[in-house]
Amino acid sequence: MIARALACLLLSSCLHPAAQARDYRYSDAHLHYVDFFQETEGMPALLKAMDAAGVEQSMISGVSVAKKWHEDEPKRPRYYAGDDADAYWYSATDVYVAAALQKLTPAQRSRFHPFLTGFNPVDKNAASHIERMLELYPGLWQGIGEVFTRHDDLTALTSGDTPRANNEAMTRIYHLAAEHDLPVLLHSNITSKRERNPLYLAEIEEPLRNHPHTRFIWAHAGSSMEIHRHQTQMDFLLPVLSRLLADYPNLYVDLSWSVLRPYLLDEHGVPRKAWVELVERFPERFMLGSDVVGRFDSIGEQMHGFKPFLDALPQEVARKVARDNFLAVLPKAAKPGN
Numbered sequence: 245m246i247a248r249a250l251a252c253l254l255l256s257s258c259l260h261p262a263a264q265a266r267d268y269r270y271s272d273a274h275l276h277y278v279d280f281f282q283e284t285e286g287m288p289a290l291l292k293a294m295d296a297a298g299v300e301q302s303m304i305s306g307v308s309v310a311k312k313w314h315e316d317e318p319k320r321p322r323y324y325a326g327d328d329a330d331a332y333w334y335s336a337t338d339v340y341v342a343a344a345l346q347k348l349t350p351a352q353r354s355r356f357h358p359f360l361t362g363f364n365p366v367d368k369n370a371a372s373h374i375e376r377m378l379e380l381y382p383g384l385w386q387g388i389g390e391v392f393t394r395h396d397d398l399t400a401l402t403s404g405d406t407p408r409a410n411n412e413a414m415t416r417i418y419h420l421a422a423e424h425d426l427p428v429l430l431h432s433n434i435t436s437k438r439e440r441n442p443l444y445l446a447e448i449e450e451p452l453r454n455h456p457h458t459r460f461i462w463a464h465a466g467s468s469m470e471i472h473r474h475q476t477q478m479d480f481l482l483p484v485l486s487r488l489l490a491d492y493p494n495l496y497v498d499l500s501w502s503v504l505r506p507y508l509l510d511e512h513g514v515p516r517k518a519w520v521e522l523v524e525r526f527p528e529r530f531m532l533g534s535d536v537v538g539r540f541d542s543i544g545e546q547m548h549g550f551k552p553f554l555d556a557l558p559q560e561v562a563r564k565v566a567r568d569n570f571l572a573v574l575p576k577a578a579k580p581g582n
Contacts, residue, residue, distance in 0.1 A: 266562065268554060270547050272302040273570040274390065274429065274463065274500045274533025277341050280311040280324045282334065284538045287344050291352060297544035299534075301571060303429070304345070305359040306337025307537065308392055309402055324398055331402045335362035335373065342381050357574055359387035359429060363417075365407040371416040378424065386578040388421050389429030390463055394444050396433065396470040408432075410450040418455040425575040427459040429498065434466030434481065437474040442484050452492040459573055461496045461531070469502045477506040482518055489526045496573055499565070500533035501546055508553045515556035527561040531570040 272294070278284045294302060313320050314329035321327045341358055348356075360377055363370040378385055392398060393409040408414070409432040421428050430451075435443040444466075452460060465485055467478065488495055499508065508519050523530050534546035554562040 266555065266559065268298060268551065268562070268566045270297065270299045270532060271567045271570040272299050272534050272543065272547065273461065273531040274498050274535045275302050275304050275543075276307050276390070276535070276537045277304050277344060278306050278337060279538030280307055280309065280331065281538075282307070282310055282337060282340065284340070284344075285540055287348060287352075290540045291355075293540035293543045294355070297547050299543060299547060300567065301355055301357065303359055303387065303533070303570065304341060304356045305361045305390060305429075306334075306341050308333060308337060308361040308363065308365075308390070309398070310334040310337075324401060328401070331398060333362075333364040333367075333402070333404070338362040338377060342384060345384070357386040357570075357578060358384055359389050360385045361389055361391065364404065364413075365391050365393060365417070366405045366411060366413050368413045368416060370413050371420045374417065374420055383577075385426070386574050387427045387429060388417065389427075389431075389461070391417075391428065391430050393431060394433040394447065395431050396437070396468050409447045414451065415454070418451055418458045421459075422455060422457040427461055427496070427573045427575075429461040429463055431463040432466060433468055433471065434484065435471065435478065437471055440475060440478070440480075442480055445484065449488065449492075452488065452495055456492075456494055459494050459496065460492075461498050461573065463498045463533075464500055464502045464535075465497050465507075467502045467507070472502065472506065481507065482522065486522055486525075489522075489529055495529065496569070497530050498533045499530055499550070500535040501549070504549055504553070508550070513552055515553045520553070520556045523557060523565060524561055527564055528569055528572065530565050531573070532566060 309331040311321060311324045311331050312329045317327050317329060324331050338360055345353055345356055345358060360374055363373050393407040399406060409430055418428065432448045434445055435441060448462065448466065465481065467481060508516060510516055532547060532550055534543045536543055554566055
């Protein structure tokens with residue numbers, strides 16, 4: 245009881261004046277319409293969940309891999325990590341997203357910002373595939389991703405070569421993204437499960453440096469729940485992220501769920517001062533994402549979980565992080581009101 249009361253007192257002291265009266269409206273910067281089996285609850289369920297959560301606008305993408313139900317497995321896995329069977333690159337995921345959007349009314353469709361993800365990031369043909377999809381659905385796609393590169397056990401389970409954010413195939417995609425004014429949502433873990441140093445930092449930093457005209461959204465700021473299970477938290481993440489944001493104005497950060505704890509909030513749910521100060525220093529570079537995968541009833545829980553952190557920010561900064569920054573990173577023609 246004493247610990248709980250102390251946490252409440254600490255949280256109250258972290259709130260900005262009048263923060264308790266804030267009513268946030270959200271843009272979801274990271275949402276998957278299907279799961280790792282390319283299945284979904286569907287658009288009616290998604291729209292209902294968005295309305296209930298106060299999510300006005302949303303990025304929407306498929307999932308670039310499909311999990312295999314191996315012949316030797318008696319039970320269908322529920323997640324990509326459910327057994328040792330492979331996952332494989334699956335291009336039809338974008339067709340599912342496009343078909344779902346085309347069934348919506350114009351008003352409903354205007355709430356969604358579809359990103360292309362159905363390509364193999366180690367195939368130098370991928371850029372040509374993206375070009376064909378842009379031609380097949382003119383004016384539909386507003387970004388690229390989530391691109392899976394370093395991604396915990398999913399990397400080991402996915403058939404083919406290890407994807408890296410700085411390989412030649414991705415270089416072609418970054419050039420294409422800049423040419424078409426498309427942001428790139430990139431999943432690239434900053435380290436492995438057991439290395440307590442930024443082992444894979446060069447894989448994200450090289451594209452940032454070599455492609456200054458491409459806007460990068462770094463999914464989860466390079467963190468993951470699997471890394472947390474082994475390391476609790478990465479002490480080097482905050483200083484590395486601070487330097488990258490200062491050095492590369494084309495870097496944006498998706499603060500989806502694996503960043504919320506243990507980074508933005510401590511074990512008592514109190515905002516961490518250093519992270520509040522970082523967001524205040526770069527108020528237009530952070531955005532929120534639910535990262536739901538084909539099931540949508542947790543969107544409200546995921547987005548509202550950020551409220552204590554948002555309340556610790558100045559109101560104008562909080563509004564940018566909750567809603568405006570994701571919309572600002574979209575192609576000019578795709579922004580609401582254009």
